[in-house]
Amino acid sequence: MPQELRINNNKFIDQTTRLSFKFNGEKLYGYKGDTLASALLANNIHLVGRSFKYHRPRGIMTCGSEEPNAIVQIGNDPSLTDPNVRATEIELYEGLEAFSQNCWPNVKFDIGGINNLLSPLLPAGFYYKTFMWPASFWEKYEFFIRHSAGLGKSPTKPDPDIYDHKYYHCDVLVVGGGISGIMAAKLSAENNNETLLLDDKNILGGATIYQNNDCFQIDGTHTNYWLEKEIKNIKNIKNLTIKTRTSLAAYHGYNYLLAKENLTDHLSPDERKGKIRQRLWKIRAKKVIIATGSIERPLIFNNNDRPGIMLSSAIKKFIDFYGVKAGKEITLFTNNDSAYETAISLKKSGVNIVSIIDIRDKSSSKIVKEVEKHNIKIYWKHTIVNTEGYRRISFIEIMQLSDDGSDVIGKKIKLKTDCLGISGGWTPMVHLFTQSGGKLKFRSDDNVFLPDKNKTPSDQISIGSCNGDFDIKDIILNSNKDVKTFLGIENSSFDNLKVESSKEEMKRNIWLLPSDKPIGKTKPFLDFQNDSTAKDVKLALREGFKSIEHVKRYTTTGMGTDQGKLSNMHALGIIAEITGTNMGELGTTTFRPPYTPLTFGAIVGRNVGEFFDHTRKTAMHNWHVQNKAKFENVGQWKRAWYYPKNGETMFEAVQRESKAARESVGILDASTLGKIDIQGTDASEFLNRVYTNAWSKLAIGKCRYGLMLNEDGMVYDDGVTTRLGENHYIMTTTTGGAANVLTKLEDYLQTEWPELDVYLTTVTDHFSTISICGPNSKKILSKVIPDLDLSDEKFPHMSFKNSIINGIKCRVMRISFTGEHSYEINIQSNYAKHVWELCMDAGKNYNITPYGTETMHLLRAEKGFIITGQDTDGTMTPSDLQMDWIIGKKKFDFIGKRSLYRSDTIRDDRKQLVGLLTDDPKEILEEGAQIVEKLNQKPVEMLGHVTSSYFSPNLNKSIALAVMKSGKKLKGKKFFVPMENKNINVTVTDTVFFDKENKRLNA
Amino acid sequence: MFIINCPYCGERDQTEFSSGGEAHIVRPKQPTELSDDEWAEFLFMRKNIKGIQFERWNHSHGCRKWFNVVRDTSNDKIHAVYKMGEKPPVNK
């Protein structure tokens, strides 16, 4: 029976283009223009999933983003499968494959359904109460809970799709393309505002575009025809941009909004190739007009969740827009007039209406009279007390309501039906307004929360039914008036429209409809996705939960992927009733972005893979690559780590490199060190204030090592600074600290010491640094720069010379981070690779050995030089590092000075830097390993930890640096480093392991 | 995500700026003369106001200038922006 419930309606559905799709493996057909939901209904399929907790069969309930039940998995490709897609939103395409979620082994027979039989045992908070104790069992519980829960499956392979981001600025953003949004967009754009109109559907016009009913007319034509003409006209307005299939996700402060545009999700897989899938719009609008409409409320009664029970407005859209009958024998159940619009639509299309059940005493509005003309049986003042049918509704039982609505009276009537439309009134979609920081007010006539105009945080208005206007007359009148005021418009083409509508006069609201059974024996569902019932809310209140936020979390009401779009109002209503609180005082739960779920792809856009972060490469990078270097990431930098030769392991390569650097000559790319050019008449004074040691007396042409503290006295950064001229220095910082140091120095300069004449410029990228170290370094340098006098008298350790290599200016510093006689050549980066190659050439006969960061770390550890960030962690003072010598005690002040003698920083049991030697010289400690004195103590006292550890090839033994409580006093003492399978014996030593007399600097 | 009117560049997105915490905390001119408590007051104690707060901001991805901002922390409304060294526009 192909599409047995389809009627002829070619307006929005292209019935000449048939599309095939699969649902749970079954091949079915629909038409272009269908959603998956409308195509399923055309095939008389309601049952699409199982509920979260009780695994009750659930069917399509709505026709939009508020859908709680019809949530499906699209496709089964491991990289493209898409979970938690609402069948009511996804447009049908050729070859679409969808699967029910949350049921096993299949939707028709579901093992988890046993929970439904156990439901008396699964009340609100069941999981909290049952799975709490003993704590050690949690892992086991979790396995079962996760297994039986599960909302779809994530893809297991990387997403091959392309996602995009777009920044957009406009005068006016209109959210929602229903009748009020269309009016607003037209008024705005026609009055010289750059306007953007967004709508999440593929066709503009909201619910009015299919409102073809004699009761609702504008200027003598049905509202749908009038709106159709308006939409055609606005498409020609120049400064109006219209984006359909674009849903607003978030409304942040200062009118910053995020919207997701779907570009290919409605296309067949073949048509998608090479196209961008989704685009995230980042919009800054001067003014925002929210016209997001409203959604219909369900009614809460016993067994109100069976497949075939739908919102009355959804039944209307399925018949009027998609040409699909939601059932063959439809019943409507309502507390307001809008179900009567559905009745007329159904009647027009020849669908049999069993009856209308209305909880009100009577209504004499135009539309009700219109329905009465069709001889449809209306049960006034009745309610449904029960429904039957497991996989599809089959019968309803109705009874008369008592006058106060708290009970049912009289005889039970049983009616046969295969589809039940429910209408509990309307809820304005105020989510975006509240996301932006707006506060709501409560209107008790029809129990709605509305935007409070006096508590609007940014330049925005809400119009149409999201602002509480439900009558088409009010919508047009107020939207026109409010937009004119908001945008300062004098006259509008909508000023004199003649609008006819049916005014609703009677209202009656009962949050929880009574049944002839006691509440304990009923299942009145509130949150269909999370399976919480009115009973659960009552239980939560009995157990003492008062705040709506607590009740929400305890019962999980409103915590599904639909964020309780359908359920929140009833939960609030029931709580208010039981606690005797006014709903306005109770308030709502917080609506948080996104309004509908966003894909991770849309969030990250193009910033994936190699574009996830910047990569910085030195000028010599390609040389390192060609010479088979392994790289390590240091911040964003790629640094040569070591250069393995002939299949060497990292350990072997580092041992070879370290030996070569001390025995002959090594060469290191040190370009990533931060370099800050400091100029100005107060440059020396500035350095005095930022470093711990004294700088005024440093002669031009000399270099000095400096330690920089935070104001709390803790070591922050270190490096060598060179005096290039009277008022000119170049400072080096650690690789990772470069940007932060510059920011910190600028901060002091601009805010604390604006009187200083100092200018800071980062030159890290402008100069590259080649470090040549080892006893033969002098020979290499004399070959590369023959003119330079390298004698100790003319060019001593810690000094600098301007020089020229092949006509290229460079700065040569004689400084050392390894303890060897060594030089650093600083040269404009675009020549650096050439000079590096010159050095390599010059070093051929001396086995010049390129070494990476690992060898650099090993060599400095042999000398006991610290690396800030490795041997320090933001809690080490210079004294803790045994570097008291670098404190300029006579200096009046420097950053952090006062903190060096706070009661806490002068404690002598602080962790202090020490050297560690293992009793077994072959044993290498693990960095981070803890150091203890007693092995059998419980809890064992941690005295410190290893910060740096290597096997020194030059000493032929393992060495380590560590921080230990009162470390300075522990020299010669023995401790343990307990590891998983052994305890390592260690002895505390001096921090300098190699060349304690510094003889090699001048070797 | 607010917009800050940098006194040197004009209106820019918040992502271009970084916050520097409470404003108008002057670094003591003679720290050595302060007691531990007085120094700690300068070093650690910061207000965390719900409402109007005076803050330092840096246009870190722009002109790199520091300046002051008067911001209502409850709704991110910025009441004033002024340069370093200038007097706060509202009575502080």
Ligand SMILES: [Zn+2]
């Ligand atoms: Zn700026």
